[in-house]
Amino acid sequence: MTTAKRDTYTPETLLSVAVQVFNDRGYDGTSMEHLSKAAGISKSSIYHHVSGKEELLRRAVSRALDGLFAILDEEGACAGRAVDRLEHVVRRMVEVLIAELPYVTLLLRVRGNTATERWALERRRDFDHRVAELLKAAAADGDVRGDVEVRLATRLVFGMINSIVEWYRPESRGASGPEVADAVARLVFAGLRQA
């Protein structure tokens, strides 16, 4: 039996509960009932904060996407040679992914069954495209190797970065966000082999 708790949520704190439930059960598999149970408040209390689960999804993936897009406006992403701007973006992507882990995890699992999911996929593609453009510019400058095709390289680098959500656990006191970011930047830009 669950004891209803007094509703002390704000839309933001409710969001952090919802994201965890979405990640555990999948967005499609989550009902308002599940959210109400996890939050310990009634469904009508949830409706007091948000219009429904799709609004929670939109807020959650927006938080991830806003974090990622903000990187592109940072000075390190705007000034200097393309290859250095690209390295800044790669490093910061890892840091944002780790800082906003549950939100980025949810974003990466979005499949496109609802309008909000399709909108999120569209924004993800837009972000990927902006990063691919940086890589293309760095190749045009002759600063990155020419023997790996830009689209393929972009996919592989995103694959490495996004895979972090599969194993990174903040509570396990392993590497910090900046440490993982350093490791990714070293691997991607300089490679494993000792020169």
Added chain:
Amino acid sequence: MTTAKRDTYTPETLLSVAVQVFNDRGYDGTSMEHLSKAAGISKSSIYHHVSGKEELLRRAVSRALDGLFAILDEEGACAGRAVDRLEHVVRRMVEVLIAELPYVTLLLRVRGNTATERWALERRRDFDHRVAELLKAAAADGDVRGDVEVRLATRLVFGMINSIVEWYRPESRGASGPEVADAVARLVFAGLRQA
């Protein structure tokens, strides 16, 4: 209405149908009914070939695991400096992943709810460990950079390789297995930045 087709399956051809259904619906979400429908033969015909869906899972993930473990016995993985053996293994992992795409996809999605799944996870961990040991040996030789921790590097490299199942589509006539393998080996060992 489905018309039952004459059962011309062997355990191997039945397996390729089953793997596709497992990948589409998830192993947990697949019933013998789904398999019977997809194969176009009766459930009792399926039981003529295999003892049930868990045997199909075991055969499928065995095919992926056997392909991966066979790499470790190849000459390129056994002779020479550790860093070169590691590069051989990384390249061949990508080729095996692409050659056995549906089987490796299924292997990477195994979650551990049944004895067969737990056995598959155990063998995956064993394989990952063997690759990490190679990386450790290459680091001890001074052939790979010392400023990326071995466990972290192994996870990131596996993350890049395993992410290929998310986007690689053999029918789209993009890069071939060996081309993707080259790209991964270049990125992982030499990095993007032009020396």
